[in-house]
Amino acid sequence: MIRSDVLKTLIPIISDQLVVSNIGLPSQELHLLDDQPTNFYMLGTMGLSSSIGLGLALAQKAKVIAIDGDGSVLTNFGTLPTIANNPADNFILLIIDNGSYGSTGDQPTYAGMKTSLAKVAEACGCDNVVECSAEDTAAAVKAALDGDKMTIIVSKCESGNIKVPVIDMDAPVIRHRFMTEVSRRNA
Amino acid sequence: MSINQKIVNDFVKNKIKFVTTVPCKQLAGVIDEIEASKDIYHIPSNKEDEGMGLCAGAYMGGKRSAIIMQNTAIGVTINTLVTLIQYYNIPLPMLISYRGEIGEPVACQVEMAVHTKALLDQLNIPTYHFHTKSDADELDAILNHSFMAKKPVAILTDASFWQGA
Secondary structure (H helix, E strand, O other): EEEHHHHHHHHHHHHOOHHHHHHHHHHHHHHHHOOOOEEEOOOOOOOOOOHHHHHHHHHHOOOOEEEEEEEHHHHOOOHHHHHHOOOOOOEEEEEOOOOOEHHHHOEOOOHHOOOHHHHHHHHHHOOOOEEEEOOHHHHHHHHHOOOOOOOOEEEEOOOOOOOOOOOOHHHHHHHHHHHHHHHHHHH | HHHHHHHHHHHOOEEEEEEEOOHHHHHHHHHHHHHHHOOEEEEEEOOOHHHHHHHHHHHHHEEEEEEEHHHHHHHHHHHHHHHHHHHHOOOEEEEEOOOOOOOOOOHHHHHHHHHHHHHHOOOOEEEEEEOOHHHHHHHHHHHHHHHOOOOOEEEOHHHHHHOOO
């Protein structure tokens, strides 16, 4: 299974949840599969999905799923200690770890070599770290949503991409639509 | 009232409830005040672009946010300022220690100081320079301006400001 296959299995579970989606193909795939006002698409700024997701989770009550990639976590490694030390039990960080920089042509990442992101997250102090296969990811996300504990999920999947169009929605429109939904859920 | 208390009072008055900080010696007092404030969630970040991501998320969650940082970090935050904060129209007051100005003991800090205003100008970020204590009288209005315009603003605070404060 490649990332888009994993996302497909997640749709029934995350469709109605607040989702912060990583730059590039993950956002484009999510937008194509299931565009929702509860999705915040990052159109730029590699690495900050987990940070935006944590800030959002700390600021309000609804559950938040940040979909990140192994390459993006590697580029913003400082995020893991911040997450560990500022736990938000409404926060789930889902790292889709395909061992490659998918959006830029599948160049290998160190996470696909000797570096274990799950072990790094644990070493940083994250309490609930789950590493799972691509096939088990939907169940892991469901379990995390059912629980009330901040959870880091590292989903190990294969490298590869499908052809998807870019998102042509304007950034302030994405933000405004998302914030309206966030505020409705906290009313 | 100390200048640090005044700054935090103005933050609270403008309903800022989420502040991320990357430390600087000049900012130590204000960071202590932020940490002590019962109205503000203080979340130290490891890098300034990470901090801006946290602030963007908190803002979308309904909490006004701000970042406290050093001018040496402006270079590493340009992409985040442009593609996240400005592109999505997110307000972000940046209280910045303006290292490398008159009174600076570390020569290397001057190297970034000479680029600071030029970079902020290139990014079209409204920039305010606090040099004497009374300059801080405008802070309340500057914060209000950032949220009104949904833009980042830079408040540069130099050594003279902190020495006179």
